[in-house]
Amino acid sequence: MKKKLVMAIASRGGHWIQLNRLSAVWEEQDVIFITNDPSLESHVGNAKFETVIDANMDQKLKLVFLAAQTFFKVLKHRPDVIISTGAAPGFFALIWGKLIGAKTVWVDSVANADELSLAGKKVSKVADVWLTQWPEVAKEDGPLYKGRVF
Numbered sequence: 001m002k003k004k005l006v007m008a009i010a011s012r013g014g015h016w017i018q019l020n021r022l023s024a025v026w027e028e029q030d031v032i033f034i035t036n037d038p039s040l041e042s043h044v045g046n047a048k049f050e051t052v053i054d055a056n057m058d059q060k061l062k063l064v065f066l067a068a069q070t071f072f073k074v075l076k077h078r079p080d081v082i083i084s085t086g087a088a089p090g091f092f093a094l095i096w097g098k099l100i101g102a103k104t105v106w107v108d109s110v111a112n113a114d115e116l117s118l119a120g121k122k123v124s125k126v127a128d129v130w131l132t133q134w135p136e137v138a139k140e141d142g143p144l145y146k147g148r149v150f
Contacts (some may be wrong), residue, residue: 007079012037021149091119
């Protein structure tokens with residue numbers, strides 16, 4: 001069976017840590033990691049690693065640039081699956097991935113105990129698998145709760 005290409009994408013910090021806790025999911029597949037912190041390359045062993053700029057809702061121009069960066073990375077690699085724990089880089093990657101037919105997985109950060117993150121709410125229409133790490137946040141029509149990565 002041909003290996004799938006998994007794009008694992010998340011912002012640095014807790015999002016990155018949670019994403020890496022899911023590594024068993026893509027253990028037998030090819031993976032490319034994308035984040036906004038170049039120093040994290042040492043965490044991925046021999047896997048492919050690329051970076052994008054850091055941007056948030058208060059930095060509109062940077063968000064536009066980040067959207068373009070993730071668009072070109074998704075087009076360049078054409079992953080079979082895109083998985084993210086947030087935030088903005090994953091949000092944009094899931095949107096672009098859906099346009100090329102990739103399967104998309106969003107695991108909302110464990111930090112969002114009371115409600116979904118803004119990105120987590122917005123990806124609901126493009127995520128094939130849409131998860132929360134809190135049973136109290138889960139709903140019948142999504143996001144689903146399947147456990148925590150911590």
